[in-house]
Amino acid sequence: MHLLRLELYKVLPYRTFWAILGIFMLLVFLIFYSVDSVTINNARLGSSYYQFPRIWLNLTYISSFFNTLLGILIIVLVADEYSFRTFRQQLIDGLSRVELVLAKFYVMLALASVATLFLLIIGFIFGVGSSIDTSVGSMMRHLDALFYYFVQAVGFMALAMLFGVILKKSGLAIISFVAYVLVLEPIIRSQIPDSIDKFFPTKVLSSLTPMPVQQMFDQATSPTELLSPGWALLPALLYIGLYLAASYLLLKLRDM
């Protein structure tokens, strides 16, 4: 709590923080809102898309694309600590390197909680508005998708922090992070058999919120092998631990 409060002192008055968080929420809302008008096979996706309990799978899948934004936010916060030399000052003032990493980890947990709560709210709003079956049982089924989404968000942010700690400069770190997640890893994966590449960092994280209509695609095109969300959980947590440990080691081994 001590460390989380410290981080809140830093970010609550910070406009950049609110701007990025606001953009994230706005984009998630807009995309989810406009999915309504997508038509497949002459049927509007809308009515079925917002139905409990499938809405949770759809919502977390769509939102997963915007985890990169949360990652960028973390990179900005980490790179700031370098450019303001406040990591250095906080070490002098009494924090340890473990605490520097832990403090940022708590920010990730807080941000992932906010994002998950946001999905929960808009999920209920859209769901209640257009579901036929609004029984509690139906609403709650697949609610675990939100939990997997939470872990996924933390995972992307932990990876982003590692980029921030390695590169120190926000621009460079953001570009490298986005390039790795969206371009580099997919290219590497395309050269590697599915049975192995399903354990790759961003693929594991993506497996936590799979495309709800995957089965449909699998029948139409060649199937891609994915871990189920339940199976992806353990490797995802291991990766998060690895990113945090690597960030700590870099702080420990390099001069600040």
Add this chain to the structure above:
Amino acid sequence: MATVLDINGLSKRYGSIQALDALTLQVEEGSIYGLLGPNGSGKTTTLGMVLDVIRPSSGSFSWFGSPISKTTKKRVGALLETPNFYPYLTAKRNLQLVAHIKGADNASINNVLDLVGLGTRSNSPFKGFSLGMKQRLAIGAAMLKDPEVLVLDEPTNGLDPQGIAEVRDLILRIAAQGKTIILASHLLDEVEKVCTHMAVLRSGKLMASGSVGKIVSANEQVLITAPELAPVLQLLERLPYVLQFKPEKEGIVLTLDEGYTSLDINRDMFAQDIVLSQLIVRRKSLEAQFMEIIKN
């Protein structure tokens, strides 16, 4: 007196550059210790290592007899190289953050702001501050939690004369509270005005260390003249504590060994029936002294 900081054979190497070469020194409680040297002589590297932000290549140090830890950090307030704050936060909020880390209570924030003369600007964002104000805020932040030791790295660097005077005055006021201060500077004048002890660094090597009086007086010169110069020069040859003498236009310039003063010269001359017509204690200019110390 207790040793506050004990540095033992501390070295730092950056690639092919030896930034600090086996530095050993002790800072005693209650002293104002000046770390003097030209830019790039290893002052900031030394302080960075003892403040836990630069990894030593070899050697060790201890604070209050223990290795550095959360406990020792709480007893030391430090300003290293630049004032480091969040530019978008106000002075007060920046200090709140530091107070939170150090476990200082919020009431002390206003005291510290007043101490460094920023009470009226406490709600302005840090980014709008002048360099002098930033520097003073950093000293204020270092003063939170009332540390026993204050480490200041070039606290007057880049300030205008008024800012320099303000910061020096502040340091002396803090020192008057009985705190130990470690001050890095490239200005001999500053160290001499403020410090009780000093160490001189050049290219990462310790050139001299000890009390300021001793180091500075070792560089005092005595100028003598007499109606008859020949017997004077003969006598000077035989006096063991005269390290150097050089006849110049205005008289003979002597450099004396440590612990000897113009008194000894006068007495010995008189004992040999030589009456001096002039006896002047002359200090070399500060810059000349400094150059001499770092040359040897």
